[in-house]
Amino acid sequence: MNQGTGVAASGRASVPDTLRTAANVLLPTVAQGVIARRPKVVGAFDRLDADRRAVAHMQQLAERYGPGPVRLNVPGRSFALVLDPEHVHRILEGSPEPFATANLEKRAALNHFQPGGVLISHGRERAERRRFNEAVLDTSQPVHRMADRIVATVRDEAEQLAAQAQGSGQLVWDDFIVAWWRVVRRVVLGDGARDDHETTDLLSRLRAEANWSYLLPRRSSVYDRFKERLRTHLERAEPGSLAALIAETPQAAHTDPVDQVPQWLFAFDPAGMVAIRALALLATHPEPAREVREEIDGVDLSTPQELRRTRAAMLESVRLWPTTPAVLRDSTTETTWPTGTLPAGTGFLIYAPYFHRDDRTLDYADRFAPEVWLDERGHGDWPLIPFSEGPGVCPGQNLVLLTTSTFLACLLRSHEFRLLGPDRLDPARPLPATLSPFDVRFAVSDRGRP
Numbered sequence: 001m002n003q004g005t006g007v008a009a010s011g012r013a014s015v016p017d018t019l020r021t022a023a024n025v026l027l028p029t030v031a032q033g034v035i036a037r038r039p040k041v042v043g044a045f046d047r048l049d050a051d052r053r054a055v056a057h058m059q060q061l062a063e064r065y066g067p068g069p070v071r072l073n074v075p076g077r078s079f080a081l082v083l084d085p086e087h088v089h090r091i092l093e094g095s096p097e098p099f100a101t102a103n104l105e106k107r108a109a110l111n112h113f114q115p116g117g118v119l120i121s122h123g124r125e126r127a128e129r130r131r132f133n134e135a136v137l138d139t140s141q142p143v144h145r146m147a148d149r150i151v152a153t154v155r156d157e158a159e160q161l162a163a164q165a166q167g168s169g170q171l172v173w174d175d176f177i178v179a180w181w182r183v184v185r186r187v188v189l190g191d192g193a194r195d196d197h198e199t200t201d202l203l204s205r206l207r208a209e210a211n212w213s214y215l216l217p218r219r220s221s222v223y224d225r226f227k228e229r230l231r232t233h234l235e236r237a238e239p240g241s242l243a244a245l246i247a248e249t250p251q252a253a254h255t256d257p258v259d260q261v262p263q264w265l266f267a268f269d270p271a272g273m274v275a276i277r278a279l280a281l282l283a284t285h286p287e288p289a290r291e292v293r294e295e296i297d298g299v300d301l302s303t304p305q306e307l308r309r310t311r312a313a314m315l316e317s318v319r320l321w322p323t324t325p326a327v328l329r330d331s332t333t334e335t336t337w338p339t340g341t342l343p344a345g346t347g348f349l350i351y352a353p354y355f356h357r358d359d360r361t362l363d364y365a366d367r368f369a370p371e372v373w374l375d376e377r378g379h380g381d382w383p384l385i386p387f388s389e390g391p392g393v394c395p396g397q398n399l400v401l402l403t404t405s406t407f408l409a410c411l412l413r414s415h416e417f418r419l420l421g422p423d424r425l426d427p428a429r430p431l432p433a434t435l436s437p438f439d440v441r442f443a444v445s446d447r448g449r450p
């Protein structure tokens, strides 16, 4: 990372640089919807390749100010941009003390549908909730202890989706996401929730409001209806679902599952975006696609397993287009940096695309490089953090990679997917920095395999 000169010493961005950061980084991130993506806005920013500008702007800031963190010139809030890889690790490894996951802006947003969620909790409550999440989600296990059932569900829905797509000759986002949500509801809440679109719709409404953070109050009636439906599903504790595991997992005073499960449902949704983008990458990159096919053709997909290459394609999709672009922390004490001291209560923004797409450091920044995830040394200490890292790392990472990779594997095993659009995923050109999942379309044909 280049050391800046002059202005670097203060670590405080000038007013014009603060305004440029707002226009190039903060506004596009917020406008596209932090909690629920707004398809039309995403489409508009996709055409502008907005994240490319954001990354270029962050690079300019790093040139100008050095390693930072760079404090923005905002009245009433101490807020800093993290520009140095070592600072990323320091902050994420130092969560939740002195870098709390329960950041001010995140709390305001997530309060709309998960006021007692682990991500916006602190202290003892957070510790209890984290333990509960890890216990049910089997955080450390690549293959969840209930994988037999999960894999059977995923296969069932993937087969139905593939048959439908073959019938129409096409696969589009709207069909893909309906099938994906069926998987999610069945895995989390049980088969009885398969067609409960209403619970998903209520959550979508709450998430749409959460995009407005503290500008909108929580709509109690929608939240109450959502919680009621969720509680009914959880009380069913249907065998084979996470709800059943919840019922047999010891709970502490602050681990009401109705407060924890909304994050799971919410987080499974962008996994569908990651999956359809991975399918688009595989449809346009023959060599990685050949390797993935070799992997899935050589195994029995009814046996739960870690499909390493298919997972790597998913990880690459979420590196290229992170679904949590803004990882936020608030400091709980004064913290000291090369640029000076920042007060307790400073918000730190780690803008993931800046690190994931840094073409000054990564020769694979703008290409599809699943091999990076297959070799531990692939990215060394460089922060590739689509699932965050440290004590606040996503506890659902292994579960979501198991479900999505199996879903993709089942589709690819039986069918060919030819990308009809968008037309910007050419292996010979840098991949776009922004890619709307809502416009991805495939022509589908049978591969003649069961």
Ligand code: HEM
Residues within 6 Å of the ligand: 101, 118, 119, 120, 130, 133, 137, 263, 264, 265, 267, 268, 270, 271, 274, 318, 323, 324, 326, 327, 328, 385, 386, 387, 388, 391, 392, 393, 394, 395, 396, 397, 399, 400
């Ligand atoms: C592609 C899908 C997913 C991605 C990219 C992802 C990414 C992340 C990231 C970056 C964080 C940290 C956020 C922060 O620090 O502000 C996080 C937290 C979390 N994720 Fe995921 N996630 C995904 C799916 C899931 C799923 C399916 C579940 C549960 C079934 C889940 C459960 C959680 C929970 C409970 C937290 C809060 C952890 C804590 O604060 O200790 N995630 N996720």
